[in-house]
Amino acid sequence: MTATARETVLGRIRDALALSGPVPDAAGPAVPRAYRTGRTLPDHERLELLVDRLVDYRATVRTCTAARTCEEIAEALRERGARRVGVPAGLDEAWLAGYDGEVRRDFADLPAPRLAELDGVVTASAVTCAETGTIFLDGSPDQGRRALSLVPDLHVCVVDLSSVVVGVPEAVARLVPERPTTLISGPSATSDIELERVEGVHGPRTLVVVIRTDA
């Protein structure tokens, strides 16, 4: 009887561990997690930190109150000349009330390449890490499938300050592992040519973040 690759590889690992023994000798202490976790900062400090990071990544930042959401979004889209905009199925309709262009609501059966017909996309977000300027999208109805926020060249992303946490551990703790999750820290970029940073390779070349300070 020949062993399957699975049995062979697992058998080799067990052999290897038997030959080398556990390292360090004993089962060892638990993983030392003495790094910073569970940090908090007042609203204005989290906001300041996040804006600093986003600007550093050359994202465009707009701050507003929830009441002005639709005006800010409309302005951001107009500024970039976006005439046709996609939104996830679960996005609050009121957010696009101030926009006079064409709004297309995404649906699962639309072939992803057709998303290239859109000038831009507007989504919400799940959680944001201030210290690294990272926005987490998790595929919830107001954020949509991954292709939607990837293919169009402009991404307007709404971030509520209440969903902004200080560090990476605080952000990871809020995620649902089973959801398809995308971490976005600025527009796409490459440094592959003589390490000179070029923004906008395959993802959206423009990222506009609308931060709602009272939401």
Next chain:
Amino acid sequence: MSSTFLGMPATPPRSPFGTGNLRGERKFPKAAHDELRNEQLRRNLRKATHSIRAKRLAVTSELPDWERLRDAGSAIKADTMNRLPELLEQLERKVTEHGGTVHWARDGVEANEIVTRLVKETGSDEVIKVKSMATQETGLNEHLESQGVTAYETDLAELIVQLAHDKPSHILVPAIHRNRDEIRDIFRSAIPGVDPRLDSVPAHLAAAARAYLREKFMSVPVAVSGANFGIAETGTLSVVESEGNGRMCLTMPKTLITVMGIEKVLPRYQDLEVFLQLLPRSSTGERMNPYTSMWTGVVPGDGPQEFHLVLLDNGRTAALADRIGRQALHCIRCSACLNVCPVYERAGGHAYGSTYPGPIGAVLTPQLAGMDAAKNDPNSSLPYASSLCGACFDACPVKIDIPSLLVELRHQHTEQAGTTAEKLAMKAAATVMTRPGLFTAAQKAAGTGGRVLAGRDRKISRLPAPFDGWTDTRDLPAPPRRTFRSWLASAEGEAALRSAAEEGARLGDGAVRHDAPHESHEEGNR
């Protein structure tokens, strides 16, 4: 599943000889010798490594808990290795529960065959690829080509390397050895339909790549990726990137095939909080890379509806069997050790002959593929491609003690080397050195011979075999006319000893003299 008890554990095999990209054609010193003559390469490398170094230091020093993160990263990896079988079985179970299919590959050849079969089953003769060290290691692209499947690399640097029929020379920036003018020329000659007036402005070059690849992203139905992390607890896979080509490949096609080394598994989802801090800051010197994708199996209505995970051994279990060497499996492929290494900075990645260059490559490659698989195995030179300065150890985000691993591999190499002329000579030297009479005679003969060999400039540039290894890379000064032992036995030597003894007696109360230690030390040396 229970495993059958087969008696004594057997040492697992290395990556099969003659497969994949884990061995160069020449030993490191020979290859480096030629690479060092390429001034353009040295300029490019110097600029690149110094600039990433500065960025890395800036973003790691702004975290007060950086060292604690390194401690955690190191401990998580050590714990992972100790529990590898159960973690891989858990990962397999979770991926399967979420609609994925898990395959196991004993070596690179088997992994290539699995991927090719899965691609063919989709009916496509094209695949798009996210930069992946594992498939570079197995030589997947070459295998696919031999089977009539075209692979398109979508990372900008990998694309440059592929279009130039070149090899990557850096883990993170594989085209680090090319400057913008070279890249313009490569694009002009190899991208179909490219504007012949394309200039060498990086933004324009990136735009040309975007236009070329856009069409592939929209049309090719199957993608192949690597993985930075695979979470056992949840079955979540993760790819860390910058350009968005990763998101494209992981999202747009109908089928996704991910090839992951078995050592890339992490126990818990929570562990990402450590590695998402360690990796970007060590790698590109950014607080966070532009894009990271995390997915668990198949999600209806979002992304590929068919997902395959190929778990690759290819010598990893052989490394795991080595109590000291297995640390190399902790590597998260950040490339910080390359950027701080004085040897890498000058010789470049190609000199190492392997997919994994630099300090980590010098310890990982021999462990995955062996050092004595053939006569004069080039991999046997890799543990010596270092000055043991220790900069790599300081830079490593998971604290791999690369210098100690290099020394251990050097030890293993000399142990394995068998009876060579050098070994016999060392044995003869041992006999001579234990007998003073013989030693004096030998010294006299070597002195005379050495002075003849050195000639007028009093330098020996080439020793006769088997000692020629010593003079390959350095000169040996001619032996002095008078040896230390004969000086000591002379009247002059006796006088010097006597005066030193008198000075000692003068200070005789045992007090240590602090006032002018250097002066007296220097006196004694004259």
